Amino acid sequence: MKPARRVSVKDVAAQSGVSFQTTSKVLNGGGSVSDVTRARILQAASDLGYVPNLQARSLVMQRTRTIGLIAGDFSDPNLSRFISGAEQEARRQGYSVIITSVGREGSGTEYALPAMMERRVDGILLAAPQMEEDLALAHVLDRTMPVVSLHHVPGEGVATVGSDDELAGLLATRHLVAGGHRTIATVIGGRGRQTTESRLRGYRRALEEAGLKFDEDLAEDGRGEIAGAQAATVRLFERRPEITAVFAQNDTMAIGVLSALQRIGKPVPDGCAVVGCDDIDMAAYTEPPLTTVHIPFYETGAEAMRLLLNMIATGSLVPRKVLLPVHLIPRGSSGRA
Amino acid sequence: MKPARRVSVKDVAAQSGVSFQTTSKVLNGGGSVSDVTRARILQAASDLGYVPNLQARSLVMQRTRTIGLIAGDFSDPNLSRFISGAEQEARRQGYSVIITSVGREGSGTEYALPAMMERRVDGILLAAPQMEEDLALAHVLDRTMPVVSLHHVPGEGVATVGSDDELAGLLATRHLVAGGHRTIATVIGGRGRQTTESRLRGYRRALEEAGLKFDEDLAEDGRGEIAGAQAATVRLFERRPEITAVFAQNDTMAIGVLSALQRIGKPVPDGCAVVGCDDIDMAAYTEPPLTTVHIPFYETGAEAMRLLLNMIATGSLVPRKVLLPVHLIPRGSSGRA
């Protein structure tokens, strides 16, 4: 199964007739070695197909060039984009990423952290909404290791990179207000989540700006899913048939809203305008195309990784908090093309 | 930044007054050690917050309990589910997963492999369609390390786990035939891909079974995307207005087909039936809900990982080829609820 036993620096050394330490120097570019020996060593290394052992290197260097990524469900397309951005940035800087997911209700939390610590990751990137309230986690992380999180985490040592969710809610709702709507409902994501609360705050602020008052009856929980949003939409219109616009706090739910409206016979956008949030791929292709707020998940991932690697490089643990800007993308579902 | 310097087994040993080797024995459950010493050591370990260093362990054990996952774009929801399944299974068996993505056109290929080798992964899971034809890759992998791939890979040493794409095409098309359709078009994914070819084969076989002959004009390339599928649909109907059913080779394209049909004024399913493939979340919520073939991506990932870990455990390099079954999910878009 192993054709040639793993070749180490010693094998290369033997082949080229120098000590293995000298070989190491050459392979790392350093040291003062004559050009001929250098060439000979390099040649031998390539002949033998030498591949350095990062495990051993990490052992002496006391760092692994590895980042631990703790994520919620990978299948979430938004999270996927975040991960994609993070991984790419890590790679660009010569780091590897080791992943672990935690189940919906935090199962695996107690496993994830130890696994990362055992592997001596240089830092941790957190992208698990379900850990927002995990105090034990916060305690472990606090001041122990560089950590950047996509979501808010209790405790002080953790930096956060995210997008401006309040602005997202604000832009979406302002857009509807500008379209002349006065009775604007909203379908919110999971209650209690940071993202939800922020977007809701933006919604309220926009209403306030327009001199409209917030009405509890106009906010329904769609639990972040299509089916939940459908049900929420139905409830909203039963209660308040005069609604003329809905701000769905994410595009998935917006799709649910769209299909519910179709079912109850409200044409979009003339009977009811809809604005989503996230700008998933599909948003451009719903019927009608969905007006939404673009959330830069990919860039957020890259930025979070950048910040993390920077913290590692400088050894500074400044718990910064970065918010990336978002912008509205007007499409058919709100009446403007 | 580091509150207490990393605690090693030696620290634990010092604290409990035994040699570090004995400590190691205790921590690994082995060795013959009296109960009192054992307890003392365990206590010290927990007091000090000892976390074993897997790097060091790997060095001597000659295996890392790490699997390298080389994936195409993470943002692909199907791939995400595959990854999710794979990661979960790995975790269940005490392995970690380290990821790297390769760009659309194979960029990063030359990087991905060395990175995995340097980290001495125990095996590699390949989920990058763009590597199907990478011969250099195949050469490196061949007989060098356990590898399981989601897609076909040239060379002999690589096992494959996938879903039965031919069956998928067959079931989808049979369903349309059974619905009385005689002029059934298909929108295919990227030409030349294994998946595409297999599904197309299933489509042709179903036609054959029904005594219909395959017609080049009825197959259009939708390049796997919504927009591509829209364009393909338009081309199809310009050429053959008599089409009464479309098999879209994946659900994303099916959504494109649906929106194109709406635009050209063909009601679904009465004017034209549509069947997709993959069973993405959204499929149940299109208008009308999409009949599709369920592809078990999550299970495929888990199964692939299972096979890989099994290969590693037994040291056998039997290049098996596993196909997971698929099944049709009838919904509104094909006329049957």
Added chain:
DNA sequence: GCGCGGGCGGCGAACGTTCGCCTAAGAACG
């Protein structure tokens, strides 16, 4: 012709483990 400096490369140690072998007691036994 002698001393000295510098380029080249060797060598020991350390990183944190696991593993197998060895030994010092104490227990059991005749």
Added chain:
DNA sequence: CGTTCTTAGGCGAACGTTCGCCGCCCGCGC
């Protein structure tokens, strides 16, 4: 009371690196 067995635990080595120090030898300058 001496011999052997067993048991608890020590010890050296190895895994594959990096790093700093040291010594050799050659060449140059006086």
